[in-house]
Structure formats: C-alpha cells, structure tokens
Amino acid sequence: MSKIIYTKTDEAPALATYSLLPIVKAFTKSSGISIETKDISLAGRILASFPDFLNEDQKQNDALSELGEMVKTPEANIIKLPNISASIPQLKGAIKELQSKGFALPDYPDEPINDEEKAIKSRYDKIKGSAVNPVLREGNSDRRAPKAVKNYAKKNPHSMGKWSASSKSHVATMTEGDFCHNEKSVTLSEATTVNIEHTDANGKKTILKENLALQAGEIIDAAVMQKNVLLRFLEAQVQDAKDKGVLFSLHMKATMMKVSDPIIFGHAVRVFFKDIFEKHAETFDKIGVDVNNGFGNLLSNLAEVSEEKRNEILKDIDACYKNNPDLAMVNSDKGITNLHVPSDVIIDASMPAMIRNSGQMWNAKGKSQDTKAVIPDSSYAGIYSATIDFCKEHGAFDPTTMGTVPNVGLMAQKAEEYGSHDKTFEITSNGTIRVVDTNGNTLIEHNVEAGDIWRMCQVKDAPIQDWIKLAVSRARATNVPAVFWLDEDRAHDAELIKKVEIYLPNHDTTGLDIQILSPLKATQFTLKRIKSGKDTISVSGNVLRDYLTDLFPILELGTSAKMLSIVPLMNGGGLFETGAGGSAPKHVQQFVEENHLRWDSLGEFLALAVSLEHLSETTNNTKAKILADTLDAATEKLLENKKGPSRKAGELDNRGSHFYLAMYWAQELAAQNEDLELKNEFEKIAKDLILNEAIIVDELNKIQGVRVNIDGYYEPNETLVSQAMRPSSTLNKIIKT
Ligand SMILES: NC(=O)C1=CN([C@@H]2O[C@H](COP(=O)(O)OP(=O)(O)OC[C@H]3O[C@@H](n4cnc5c(N)ncnc54)[C@H](OP(=O)(O)O)[C@@H]3O)[C@@H](O)[C@H]2O)C=CC1
Ligand SMILES: O=C(O)CCC(=O)C(=O)O
Ligand SMILES: [Mg+2]
Numbered sequence: 165m166s167k168i169i170y171t172k173t174d175e176a177p178a179l180a181t182y183s184l185l186p187i188v189k190a191f192t193k194s195s196g197i198s199i200e201t202k203d204i205s206l207a208g209r210i211l212a213s214f215p216d217f218l219n220e221d222q223k224q225n226d227a228l229s230e231l232g233e234m235v236k237t238p239e240a241n242i243i244k245l246p247n248i249s250a251s252i253p254q255l256k257g258a259i260k261e262l263q264s265k266g267f268a269l270p271d272y273p274d275e276p277i278n279d280e281e282k283a284i285k286s287r288y289d290k291i292k293g294s295a296v297n298p299v300l301r302e303g304n305s306d307r308r309a310p311k312a313v314k315n316y317a318k319k320n321p322h323s324m325g326k327w328s329a330s331s332k333s334h335v336a337t338m339t340e341g342d343f344c345h346n347e348k349s350v351t352l353s354e355a356t357t358v359n360i361e362h363t364d365a366n367g368k369k370t371i372l373k374e375n376l377a378l379q380a381g382e383i384i385d386a387a388v389m390q391k392n393v394l395l396r397f398l399e400a401q402v403q404d405a406k407d408k409g410v411l412f413s414l415h416m417k418a419t420m421m422k423v424s425d426p427i428i429f430g431h432a433v434r435v436f437f438k439d440i441f442e443k444h445a446e447t448f449d450k451i452g453v454d455v456n457n458g459f460g461n462l463l464s465n466l467a468e469v470s471e472e473k474r475n476e477i478l479k480d481i482d483a484c485y486k487n488n489p490d491l492a493m494v495n496s497d498k499g500i501t502n503l504h505v506p507s508d509v510i511i512d513a514s515m516p517a518m519i520r521n522s523g524q525m526w527n528a529k530g531k532s533q534d535t536k537a538v539i540p541d542s543s544y545a546g547i548y549s550a551t552i553d554f555c556k557e558h559g560a561f562d563p564t565t566m567g568t569v570p571n572v573g574l575m576a577q578k579a580e581e582y583g584s585h586d587k588t589f590e591i592t593s594n595g596t597i598r599v600v601d602t603n604g605n606t607l608i609e610h611n612v613e614a615g616d617i618w619r620m621c622q623v624k625d626a627p628i629q630d631w632i633k634l635a636v637s638r639a640r641a642t643n644v645p646a647v648f649w650l651d652e653d654r655a656h657d658a659e660l661i662k663k664v665e666i667y668l669p670n671h672d673t674t675g676l677d678i679q680i681l682s683p684l685k686a687t688q689f690t691l692k693r694i695k696s697g698k699d700t701i702s703v704s705g706n707v708l709r710d711y712l713t714d715l716f717p718i719l720e721l722g723t724s725a726k727m728l729s730i731v732p733l734m735n736g737g738g739l740f741e742t743g744a745g746g747s748a749p750k751h752v753q754q755f756v757e758e759n760h761l762r763w764d765s766l767g768e769f770l771a772l773a774v775s776l777e778h779l780s781e782t783t784n785n786t787k788a789k790i791l792a793d794t795l796d797a798a799t800e801k802l803l804e805n806k807k808g809p810s811r812k813a814g815e816l817d818n819r820g821s822h823f824y825l826a827m828y829w830a831q832e833l834a835a836q837n838e839d840l841e842l843k844n845e846f847e848k849i850a851k852d853l854i855l856n857e858a859i860i861v862d863e864l865n866k867i868q869g870v871r872v873n874i875d876g877y878y879e880p881n882e883t884l885v886s887q888a889m890r891p892s893s894t895l896n897k898i899i900k901t
Contacts (some may be wrong), residue, residue: 166196166783168775169231170245172203173247175747176763179755181245183819184765186901187826188772191833194845195787197779202227204257206248209291210269217268229297234567236304238562240737241779242300243771246482246747249294249419250879251426251507252457258878259288274452295421298582301575303733304631306638307569307713307744310770312796321563325522327555331409332534333523335400335552337545341393343619344543348608349385349655350377352663356601360587360620362612364595372589372597373856377508381625383663386599387609389428391615394434394540398435401538405489411535412436413492413525418506420710420749422580422586424617428540429506430456436503437462439570447473459845460504492525492535499528508756511539512710513532513745516718517546522560523552532579543654544707550687553716558695561719567694569716571702572635572646573709576627576734580656580706587620621656628663630734635703636671636678645677646701647695649686649708660705683708693698694720713744725763728770738778743767759872759888760813769799769825790839801828813868820864823895826855852898863892 170185172178189199203212204227211218212226234240248254256272263269272288273281309317338345356570360373378384405412414432418425433455434441448861453469454461466474484493491501494508502509502525515537518525524532539545555561564747575582591597591612599608612618639646648664650657661680668678681689683704690700694716700713717724729741748763755761773795780788800807811816816824830853833846853860872888874880890896 165240166779166788167198167200168192168779169234169240170199170201170209171231171242171244171247172201172205173245173747174207175248175752176755176761177245177742177747177768178205178764179752179761179885179889180763180818180822182885183822185769186890187822190899190901191826191829192776192791194841195791196785197776197788197791201894202231204228204231204247205878206250206291207255208264209295210258210262210288213287214269217270222267225261228755230297232299233679235300235733235737238736238782240735241775241782242739242741243615243768243775244300244340244741245768246742246745247296248747249296249422249507251419252292252293252462253505254507255288255292256807261876261878265876274454293585294420294582298578300739301731302735302737303731303739304576304627304634305571305709305713306634306730306732307573307709307727309568309717309721309726310728312800312803313721313728313766313770314568314884317726318564318722320806323721324560324563325520325524327560328523331523331556333518333537333552335537335539335545336404337539337542337549338393338397339542340795341390341397342539342541342543343389344654346390346610347377347387347655348610349383349659350607351383351659352607355380356597356603357599358607360589361598361600361687362589362595363590363598363728364593373587376587376601378622379624382622382875383628383656383659384599384607384620384622385599385659386610386618386620388597388610389424389541389617389619390613391431391613391617394428394431395435397540398538399438401536402436402488402811405536408536410489410755411467411492411525411527411533412538413502413509413535414538415509415511416506416539417511417707417710419510419582423585424619426456426506427590427617429458429503430454432540433459433503436491437481437484438738439484439487440477443480444477447477457507458505459501467866477725479619488714489536490527490533493528493530494531496526496528510746511686512714513718514722515711516715519551519555519715520718520722521549523555524615526792529703544683544711547687547708551691554688554691563699563720563722566720567697567699567714567719569690569694569700569702570638570644571709571713571716572631572638573704573706573713574623574627574631575706575709576630577624579623579627580621581619582706583623584619584621589618591616591618595788595868605685617771623660625663626734628660629667631689631703632664632667633671634732635701636668636673636676638701639673639676639678642674642699642701644699644701645679646703647686647689648680648711649683649702649704650679650680651682652680652698653682656864657705666764679873680867717744723764726770727767728774729767732772736782737752738775740775740778742771743765755872756777756814756874757871758813758868759870760815760868761818761889762809762811762816764808765818765821765825766799766803766808769795769802773799787839787842790833790836790842794836797832798825798828801832814865814867816861817868819889819891820861823853823860823864823892826895826899827857849898853895856894856898857893860892860895863894867891
C-alpha cells in the first residue's frame with residue numbers, strides 16, 4: 165500500500181476537506197493508495213500538547229512531531245493545507261472554545277507568577293505563530309502558476325483597480341536604526357557552539373542563549389531594532405498621515421515573526437493612541453493591558469474597570485480617533501481597525517491586496533482611500549514602494565497580458581528569519597549583546613538599549629546549496645531568466661552572494677540567464693518584464709519568498725490560492741502545499757452565515773496531482789501516474805468550463821466545484837486506455853455523475869442562503885461539518901467511501 169498524508173488544518177481549507185477528501189479516497193482506493201489524515205489544526209496541536217490535563221478519551225497524538233520526523237525520510241509524501249499561525253487572541257479563542265467543550269485545559273497565563281504557570285506559557289508559546297510550516301518545510305520552496313492556470317487568468321482576468329499618477333498612497337519605512345541598517349553577518353569556517361550574552365552598563369553578564377550548535381559553512385546574522393528610533397519613526401508617520409489626509413495602515417508579519425513583530429505592533433498601537441496611554445497608564449497597568457496583542461486587548465480588558473472609568477476611557481479613545489489620521493479598517497461595519505488584532509493584517513497578503521485595489525484601503529465609512537502603508541523595518545519594504553511607484557508611472561498591471569514570476573525560495577531547516585524565534589530578545593537594560601564562540605571569540609557584537617529588539621538568524625550551508633541547485637533546475641526547465649534577489653550592501657546578503665558565487669559553477673549554466681540584483685533593482689527589472697508579458701524567476705531568501713509568492717500571484721491570478729507550491733524535501737520526500745495563501749477566515753464567516761463556501765480548492769487539486777505523480781515515481785505505482793495525469797486534465801477542464809466556486813450564495817460553491825472535479829476526473833479515467841481496470845471502474849461512475857449533474861448541482865445549491873450550525877470555529881463538530889459539506893445524497897451515493 166502506498167501512502168499519502170493529507171493534513172487536517174483550520175478554517176476554510178479544513179471545511180473544504182470534509183467535501184474533497186471522500187472524493188479523493190474513493191478515486192485512489194482501487195490503486196492501492198491509502199490517504200491518511202494527520203491533525204495539525206490549532207485545536208489539535210493544543211490538545212496534543214496538554215495530555216496531562218485531558219481524560220484518556222480526549223487525548224490526541226502529536227501529529228506535528230510525527231510529521232516533523234517523517235519529512236526527513238525519503239518516503240514522505242504529504243499534502244499540506246494552510247493552517248492558522250495563531251496570534252495570542254486566536255490562541256486564547258481556541259483555548260476558550262475547547263474549555264467550553266469539556267477539555268480541562270489551563271488558561272493562557274499572560275503574566276506567569278510561578279514555575280508551573282511559566283511551564284504552561286512556554287508550552288502554549290510553542291503552538292503560537294508559525295509553528296507548523298518551519299517544522300514541515302525540510303526543503304526549499306518551488307512556487308509557480310501552472311500554465312493552465314496562467315492561461316485561464318489571461319482569458320478570464322480578475323478585477324484590477326486603476327492606478328493614478330496622483331495617488332497619495334505610499335510606503336513608509338525606516339532609514340536608520342532598524343534591523344536592516346544594524347545587521348551584521350558572518351559565515352563560520354568551522355563548526356562551533358556559541359552563547360548569546362548580554363552585558364549591562366555595570367558589567368553584569370546574562371546568558372540569553374547557551375550552547376547553540378552551529379555547523380561549518382553556516383551563515384549567522386544578527387540585527388537590532390532600536391526602540392527609540394522606531395518610536396520617533398512611528399510618531400512622524402502618524403503626523404504625516406494626518407498632514408497628507410491618507411489612511412494610517414500598519415503591515416507586519418506578527419504571525420510568522422511571532423516574537424519580534426508583536427512587540428513592534430504594540431509600539432505602533434501605543435504611539436497611535438499616545439494620549440490615552442499617557443493619561444491612563446496606571447489603570448492599564450492594573451488591568452494588565454498588553455497591546456502587543458493589538459488594540460482589541462485594551463478594549464476587552466476594559467470590562468475590568470468601573471463603568472464610570474470605562475466611559476471616560478472610551479470618550480478619550482473617541483477623541484484619539486478624531487485627532488489622529490484615519491485608520492485603515494479591517495471591518496468598518498464592526499469598527500475593527502488595522503490595529504485591533506495583529507493577525508488581521510498580514511503583510512504578504514495585505515500589501516498586494518492594497519496594490520490590487522488602486523493602492524487604497526478601507527476607511528471607517530467603508531470607502532476606499534489612499535493609504536500610508538507603514539512597514540517599519542526597511543529590509544524588504546522597498547519592493548512594495550518600487551511596485552507602487554511602478555503602478556503610479558505605468559498604471560495598473562493587466563492580467564490578460566502580464567508575464568509570470570515563479571519563485572524559488574530558501575526556507576529549508578528553519579532558514580533565516582524562520583529560525584529566529586528562540587534567538588529574539590526584547591532587551592531589558594542598556595549594554596552590549598555578543599555572540600561568543602567556545603574559544604571566547606566574539607563573532608557579532610551590538611550596543612543595545614533597554615527596549616531594543618535584538619534578533620539572530622541562521623542558515624545552514626546544505627539548504628543554500630540545495631536552493632541554488634533548485635534555482636538552476638527551474639531556470640533550465642523553463643528557459644526563463646532567474647534573478648537572485650540579494651543586496652550586496654546588506655551584511656547577510658553579502659555572505660549569501662559569496663555562497664552563490666562558489667556553488668553556481670558546480671552546475672551547468674550554459675545558455676541560462678542568471679543574475680544577482682538587489683531587491684529594489686530586481687523588482688524594477690521584474691516589473692518591467694512582466695508588464696511586457698515576459699516571465700522571470702525570483703530566487704529569494706525566506707521572507708521575500710513569502711512576500712513575492714503572494715504579491716505576484718495576487719496581481720497575476722487574483723489570488724495565491726491557485727499556485728502550485730512544491731517543497732522538494734532534502735532527503736527525497738515530497739511536501740506538496742496547496743496554494744500559497746492562508747486559511748481565509750472571512751470565508752468561514754460567510755459559510756456560517758449563508759451556507760456558501762467560496763474557498764477555491766484549486767491549490768488542493770494541483771498539489772494532489774503532483775503528490776500522486778511523486779508517489780508513482782517512488783513506489784512504481786503506474787496507476788498513480790494515470791490518476792495524476794487524469795486529475796490534471798480534469799482540473800484544466802474545470803477551469804475551461806468555469807466551474808470554480810462563486811462568491812455568492814445560491815451559486816456553485818466549493819462543494820459544487822468538487823462535484824465537477826469528480827465528474828471530469830471520472831470522465832478522464834474512463835477515456836484513457838492505459839489501465840483497463842481503472843477504465844472499467846470509472847466508466848460507471850462517470851456515467852452516473854453526468855446523468856445526475858442537474859440533480860446534484862441543485863441539491864448543492866438550494867440549501868444555501870441560510871445560517872448553518874457547525875458548533876465551533878476552531879474545533880467544529882465533525883458530524884455537523886461533514887453533513888454540511890456533503891449535502892447531496894445523490895452525489896454521496898455515487899462516491900462510495
Ligand atoms: N501556508 C500556510 O499555512 C499559511 C497560513 N496562513 C494563515 O492563514 C490565516 C489567514 O491569513 P491571511 O493573511 O488573512 O490570508 P488568506 O490567504 O487566508 O486570506 C486572504 C484572502 O485571500 C483570498 N483567498 C485565500 N485563499 C483562498 C482560496 N483558496 N480561495 C479563494 N480565495 C482565497 C480570500 O480573498 P477574498 O476575501 O477576496 O475571498 C481571503 O480573504 C492566518 O492565520 C495566517 O497565519 C497564511 C498564509 C499561508
Ligand atoms: O507560516 C506562516 O505563518 C505563513 C506562511 C506563509 O504565509 C507562506 O508560506 O506563504
Ligand atoms: Mg505567505
């Protein structure tokens with residue numbers, strides 16, 4: 165039996181799984197393929213982490229750790245759907261829901277007061293933020309729009325907001341004192357272990373991290389975000405947004421950069437609402453306000469003060485809104501601003517969405533307005549300002565003619581910022597931070613002040629070699645120019661460039677166009693080419709991988725959900741991600757309110773096809789190859805016939821698109837002549853599906869337009885979701901599980 169692991173995750177993709185997985189199981193069963201699910205949802209990961217608090221029948225395996233081992237083996241074949249990278253408000257929401265369902269989990273201790281609480285907090289903090297992807301991504305990233313998807317987008321362009329040269333929208337980023345400007349980097353000539361030490365003004369030494377093992381050839385870098393410079397920058401931006409009459413909008417990655425970015429987020433909230441934080445400091449201290457978790461934390465904590473005090477504070481908040489520039493809104497109807505919850509606005513998706521929308525975001529009146537996008541650290545902000553400048557000069561991109569930008573991203577083995585979480589510190593007192601090796605040599609040193617954020621990243625040599633190899637192989641396979649987005653003036657990038665120069669000659673690059681350009685120049689080069697319909701591969705580090713694989717797909721295809729997203733694992737296995745986007749919380753809201761799921765599973769279809777193909781190669785399963793080829797053909801047909809989900813209740817949704825996939829897949833299997841067993845099996849299924857098309861579509865669409873109860877958000881009731889996601893009895897009778 166050959167095995168494919170299919171992950172159970174969260175929100176919209178998890179809902180879609182209840183409808184798609186039975187179809188996939190039914191189609192692959194006779195080919196000796198077993199599809200096993202592993203629960204890596206936020207709720208599942210919480211339950212797996214606290215067995216000692218649960219009854220025997222409530223305990224869950226630690227599926228993430230199991231998969232973390234599996235990805236290091238050649239047998240790994242995993243389909244990974246997007247999962248929640250939880251901010252603290254989301255983590256607390258999930259804990260509360262699980263508690264209400266009878267799981268006796270401990271509360272999240274914001275300020276642990278004893279060792280037991282400290283241990284609980286540290287268990288929860290391991291679940292927080294981007295805790296899944298870095299564990300599973302034991303390989304570098306290959307994300308691209310398949311030809312059929314790109315051609316479909318060219319023929320059926322998504323809406324694209326016009327750009328005007330007079331747009332006041334712009335990116336504001338720091339010009340000094342940030343991670344970018346303070347970065348230092350070294351490549352280790354031999355293996356060693358290091359300590360990270362803080363020495364205060366009186367010479368008192370504290371070890372922040374001990375015995376960190378580093379390999380020969382590994383690049384390490386460290387950088388500081390200086391609090392005082394950051395605060396001055398934020399204050400100036402609030403004022404400037406007001407002067408220019410544009411929306412103030414903060415774009416961070418507080419989920420993936422789970423230690424550094426919430427601290428920066430908190431500073432932005434305190435600067436924006438400076439007056440109330442000055443006036444009510446004592447009260448906020450007393451009730452434990454922590455706006456690193458967003459302004460929403462302050463509002464929910466107000467329940468703890470007297471009504472009189474609360475009204476006074478609310479009045480002061482109103483005054484703050486009046487005196488300050490307008491804030492970009494996440495939900496203007498509900499008054500939720502860009503500063504409320506750190507996981508509501510995530511830079512990779514939020515900046516492209518703004519660029520697609522004429523550079524505008526939503527104001528409190530629900531209208532779109534020019535915006536100041538505040539991206540404090542300048543390491544990568546320049547790619548967005550260059551794109552905005554390009555649109556101001558040339559107008560919006562045209563999806564019917566623009567080229568495509570696939571990405572080869574360095575991310576294996578917690579590369580770069582991915583591995584920084586346990587090496588990020590909010591500095592408690594003025595002094596110095598040193599990275600010191602076993603021989604007492606100082607590798608990196610920074611002067612720091614209280615409140616600064618110091619962070620160290622590392623990237624091992626083997627992943628870098630693998631990344632360069634992948635870049636060359638993609639350039640060779642497509643004959644498209646490949647650009648390494650590296651800046652010789654940045655310390656870390658300068659070290660990486662040296663590696664590229666050493667390892668590139670190991671490959672046959674004759675006839676290939678491979679360049680190294682700074683992110684700014686690479687953006688300009690790439691934008692000019694896509695405008696004229698030409699393709700360009702971006703070869704980038706981890707954070708740019710994240711940014712570019714939403715930016716270009718959102719401009720080219722309207723969403724990054726339609727990307728093929730492959731992680732060739734370094735030990736020979738395959739991790740097949742589904743699209744490049746997230747778990748679409750807005751889609752769940754619509755589903756619950758209208759019983760319409762607009763999630764597009766195209767990413768799942770693409771991932772399943774490459775997973776089956778990989779399986780056919782590693783296990784010599786010829787049926788798997790036929791399943792893969794026919795699935796690709798079915799996906800193409802689905803695009804051609806426009807059977808993707810619509811956004812409106814009453815019309816074809818996620819479930820309907822799965823029906824069409826099944827029908828086309830069965831037809832393709834029935835039409836092929838390479839495997840007569842499969843042909844015979846699927847002739848009948850194809851016939852039944854075609855005959856019942858109208859009945860099934862009607863059964864799937866007529867139930868929409870009303871609320872649906874799935875009893876939970878993070879851990880909905882499986883039976884209720886399964887019933888809701890498989891409402892066509894006619895279809896269920898044909899798809900035998
Ligand atoms: N690989 C992973 O595990 C990833 C996880 N995440 C996590 O996902 C959550 C939400 O992140 P967020 O930044 O809001 O980004 P999302 O990508 O989830 O959502 C942004 C918007 O993209 C559109 N979209 C995304 N996927 C699809 C799809 N399959 N079909 C149709 N439309 C789609 C939707 O637009 P519209 O509103 O127009 O329908 C959606 O509202 C966070 O917890 C984040 O950490 C994020 C990225 C990757
Ligand atoms: O891991 C995460 O938090 C998000 C990952 C992501 O956005 C991506 O890989 O594109
Ligand atoms: Mg991303």
